[in-house]
Amino acid sequence: MENSVQFSTLFQQIINGLSLGSVYALIAVGYSLVYSILSFSNFAHGGFLVVGGYICYGLLSGVDVYGFFEIPSSGIWLASLGALGGAGIVAVLTERLAYKPIRERTSMTLYLLIASMGVSIVIENIFVILVGGRFRALPQDIFPSALFNLGWNVTVSSSDILSLVVAVFFLGGLQFFLSRTRWGLAIRAAACDLHTAGLMGVNVSLLISIVFFVAGLLATVGGIFLSVRYTLYPQLGGITTKAFVAAVIGGLGSLPGAVVGSLILGLAEMLTAGFISSQMRDLVVFSMLVIMLLVKPAGFFGRQISDKI
């Protein structure tokens, strides 16, 4: 009897872990994509997710823009579409207004890093001021909520399945975009060497905007699922730290690495929550990061980096 309980917990937590990991993957891939081009950690990535989440919430429940005009509540498809586009545009604007002037002046990524922290603080507090710091739940009926029983007390909710399917769809789409299109080729070239790609006739400025748009869009997909899972609040972007950890474990700048790292992280987190204690899950995440950096700093799929003399 004891064994079967253990087994069902294990199985249940593996399913939960995969579902959480797939959400992390959507966020981590965008993070990693930006890192591969500009080699700096974009801490504002969590902000894009929050922007998308709030646009989705606003479109779903209908917003009244200070009495000027009213946007009626719309269906999930229109709301998600608006959220994806809106967050993508915010990401591009962030790059144009904050990062581009710095990029053009100096080659030190430290300044970009600090500017990105500034942007993330700005986005978080704009939402605190505009809509307040309350936790908001997305309307529950937008996602199917049926539970499937797989036997041995293991259940799968349809929103878990949906998040997994959507994540696979978007990651597959990204893979197709990167490997089969002209711009994908340009992005892969820029990841090798941005400067040389520019010399070969790639419009670098446009390319970076495209990368930021894609990153903001993918983050929003993750953000919508996160806000279904944990409700929506201005500090939700903080969860990106974990996606960042996942990207490092997989290898910074590597997209398959980001996906693998996210799945590992999601599983580790849920198994810790199931078998040890749910308070320990963040501790496990950060210990994994440190151990990984010590043993294999480049991650599972990262490029080996050595000092150039």
Place this chain on the structure above:
Amino acid sequence: MKKSLWASSAFVVLGLILIFMPLSGYEEGIVALLCINCIAAMGVSLLTGFTGIFSLGHAAYMALGAYTAAIMTVRYGVHWFPAIVAGGIIAVLIAWLIGMPTLRLTGDYYAIASIGLGEAIRLVLENWQSFTRGARGFPGIDSYTSRTVAVGFFTVLGIGMFNLIYSRLGRELKASRDDRVAASLMGFHTPSSRMKALLISAFYCGISGALLGGYMNFIQPSMFDMMKSTELTAVVVFGGLGSMSGTLLGSAIVTSVMEYFRDISQYRMLIYGCLLVVIMVLRPEGLLGSREIWSFIPIQTLRSVFRPMPRPDARPKERG
């Protein structure tokens, strides 16, 4: 006169002014807060500005110092002075344990590791309920951080820091910041000098955290999160990487601005975020760049003004 002597005497004068200036109770509090923030900023500046190690987890050392001092004074009735020093020492010990494996990492990778370590320390403090009272925080700390205590620590640590950066070790750190390979070819053992920089910066942050506990009478793990670490590094970058006086200036400006906007606390963080972005866009090298503040005093011009008139028959010395 040697630069370090100039800096030390400037610190003594500044300290005396801050201690004996007649101030209202509110202003005294701000002076104490300024000193506390400046101590932590000096520590981070040594590591980031002078050694080139970029850390995003130094708030954790402040937390260690704060909790050590708080637990020692409240639970074991230790006098505040040894408790504050012990806070610094505990931070150094933990930094040594952490630094041994992680200082091998360079660049962004150390920054990422420091985020993880900082968060891990905070989470341990949050979950060790029986010892630290967990996330609800640790109340009832004596208010031992008076203006005199804060200014005293600030003056002593400031003199120590300025003597350090003009010492052999300081030059060693700068050399290993500019080019690690070249520095080690010159015969410096760069791993050990990097370790020393980390330990000293952890000590400063630990002391600062211990003083902060006595200032606020209450500490909470969430006071020392990644936001606080970012703020520490941002202040150093704002003042100018590689400029200790710039760090102090930056820390003073940021602390005062944040204090000034306390009434509109809703917009405070928004303004802070915008400030970070605008500074990085307009002046990424910070307020003073890598120069110290006295290098802006035109000493050569002053000398030529006050130099006695040369006698007409005086000849330039011939060089053999």
